[in-house]
Amino acid sequence: MPDKLHHTKGIVLRTVKYGETSVIVTMFTELFGIQSYLVNGVRTSSKKGSGKANLFQPAALLDMVVYHNEQRQLHRIREFRWAYLYHTVFSDIRKNAVAVFMVELLTKCLKQPEANPELYAFTEDCFMQLDQAEDAVMANFPLFFALHLPLFFGFRVIDNHSDGNCFLDLQEGEFVPAHPPHVFFLEEKESAACSHLLKIMQPDELKEIKLHHNFRRGLLLALERYYALHIPDFGSLRTLPVLKEILS
Numbered sequence: 001m002p003d004k005l006h007h008t009k010g011i012v013l014r015t016v017k018y019g020e021t022s023v024i025v026t027m028f029t030e031l032f033g034i035q036s037y038l039v040n041g042v043r044t045s046s047k048k049g050s051g052k053a054n055l056f057q058p059a060a061l062l063d064m065v066v067y068h069n070e071q072r073q074l075h076r077i078r079e080f081r082w083a084y085l086y087h088t089v090f091s092d093i094r095k096n097a098v099a100v101f102m103v104e105l106l107t108k109c110l111k112q113p114e115a116n117p118e119l120y121a122f123t124e125d126c127f128m129q130l131d132q133a134e135d136a137v138m139a140n141f142p143l144f145f146a147l148h149l150p151l152f153f154g155f156r157v158i159d160n161h162s163d164g165n166c167f168l169d170l171q172e173g174e175f176v177p178a179h180p181p182h183v184f185f186l187e188e189k190e191s192a193a194c195s196h197l198l199k200i201m202q203p204d205e206l207k208e209i210k211l212h213h214n215f216r217r218g219l220l221l222a223l224e225r226y227y228a229l230h231i232p233d234f235g236s237l238r239t240l241p242v243l244k245e246i247l248s
Contacts (some may be wrong), residue, residue, distance in 0.1 A: 003067035003075075006031055009083050011123060012060040013107045017043065024074070025056050026107070030120045031044055032068060034110040037077050037162040044078050055080060059089060059127055084124075089131045097246040098130060101239040108227070108234055109153050119152040120245060129203040134205035139247055140197070143216065144206055146223040147197050155230040161195035168194055170226045184229060193219060213248045220244065 008031035018024045022040045029035050042052040055062060067076045089095050104125060130141055150156045150173075158174040165175035168191040170184040175191060186194065196209055204209035211219075220240060228234040 003069040004064055004073075005078060006068050007063075007065050008032065009120070009124070010062050010064055010108075011120075011127070011187055012056050012058055012062065012102075013092075013103055014058060015056045023053065023065060025077075027062075028120065028123065029064075029066075029112060030117060031115055032046050033112065033114045034107075034166065035066075035068075035075060035113055036073065036239075037066065037075050039077055055082065058103045059086075059096075061086075061124060061127060063221075066164060084128055084131075086131045087125065093182055094246050095130060095133070097239070097243050098138060098141050099127065101142055101237065101243045102126065102130075104237055105146060105227070106204070108237075109149065109231060116152060122148070124153065126203070133203065134207065137203055139213075139216065140206040140209050140211065142204065142243060142247075143219055144200060144203060146220070146227075150227075150230070154232075157194065157226075159195055159198040159199060161191060167191055170222065171229055173226075173230070184225060185227075186219075188221065190219055214238065216247065217244045234245045 001051045010027040010029040011032070012025060012027055014026040016024045018038065018175070021043045022038060023042060025037045025039055027035055027037060039056065042056065061082065061084040062080050064077050065079040067078060069075070097175050126145055130138065133141060147157060155173055157168070163174040164177050166188045167176050167179060168186040169176045170186065171180065171182060175195065179185060182234045193209070193211060200206060220243070224237050224240060
């Protein structure tokens with residue numbers, strides 16, 4: 001079966017050097033889900049390769065023409081350019097830490113190379129919103145992303161929070177009236193904050209949520225535990241310690 005050309009957008013997840021001048025890029029594409037591409041000649045100092053490696057930084061949003069063949073695990077890119085050129089995500093150390101955290105979380109959730117256009121649209125929009133976010137929005141962005149991402153993978157938190165259901169059971173993914181018979185739950189204050197974050201549909205509204213940085217740290221650790229309970233072999237997030245330091 002010959003390779004066919006397709007036009008798709010993609011989000012760079014990981015880039016590994018290959019040979020003298022090439023890279024292997026793992027991307028979350030709009031058309032094919034998670035895929036790997038061999039890109040030749042982008043690490044040279046020649047005029048032809050100059051600056052092209054910058055397009056393959058984690059979180060980069062690209063517009064591409066790719067060769068695709070269902071029988072292959074490694075594909076090629078014929079054309080690539082910015083789909084959206086960040087103003088701050090690559091230059092602001094705090095925003096970059098948030099973006100890299102989002103990339104790692106997304107990568108750990110993506111298991112199969114299948115299209116998920118709704119997830120792609122949500123993720124792409126989140127990266128663009130992060131780029132434009134003011135500080136108060138950016139501080140809450142990792143929590144927003146981590147709480148809304150599970151919707152696309154079948155283990156979302158059901159927002160049934162009320163005065164009667166005031167503890168978030170991380171194992172069941174819903175709010176319950178009393179401490180569950182295990183240790184995977186959040187106390188009332190943390191549970192209320194999660195419910196508030198779940199109700200937010202537009203990231204700009206995050207500036208209305210005032211949380212202390214230590215409180216945010218605790219919530220991020222709890223959400224890491226939530227993912228580990230619901231995704232096999234999830235492990236721990238390498239980007240979380242960096243994120244907690246930078247957002248303090």
